[in-house]
Amino acid sequence: MTLILSNDDVDKLLTMPECIDVLEEAYVELIEGRGVNRTRSDCITPTSRPDAVYGSSPMDGASSQNLALEQIRINSDIA
Numbered sequence: 001m002t003l004i005l006s007n008d009d010v011d012k013l014l015t016m017p018e019c020i021d022v023l024e025e026a027y028v029e030l031i032e033g034r035g036v037n038r039t040r041s042d043c044i045t046p047t048s049r050p051d052a053v054y055g056s057s058p059m060d061g062a063s064s065q066n067l068a069l070e071q072i073r074i075n076s077d078i079a
Contacts, residue, residue, distance in 0.1 A: 029063050037061030047078060054078050 005013075014022075029035035040059040047054050055077055062070040 025066060026061070026063060029065055030061075034065040035061060035063040049078075052078050 026035060030037060038060055040057050043056045045054050055075070057075040058072060059074075060070070060072040
């Protein structure tokens with residue numbers, strides 16, 4: 001099942017100490033070969049504004065053991 005969370009949703013669900021604990025566990029899984037991730041890819045394209053570009057940056061990873069989840073974060077912005 002896909003669950004879409006905004007930054008505000010995450011702020012309400014996870015404290016910074018909890019986030020650090022989960023990240024530590026995820027990095028251990030990654031180091032031990034039980035987790036995977038891909039390097040962020042940046043897709044930059046012109047917009048109709050001459051002073052701005054659109055950027056999309058997906059990042060994803062998965063864990064097969066303790067966390068048993070897959071996630072993707074997509075940053076999308078006009079700068």
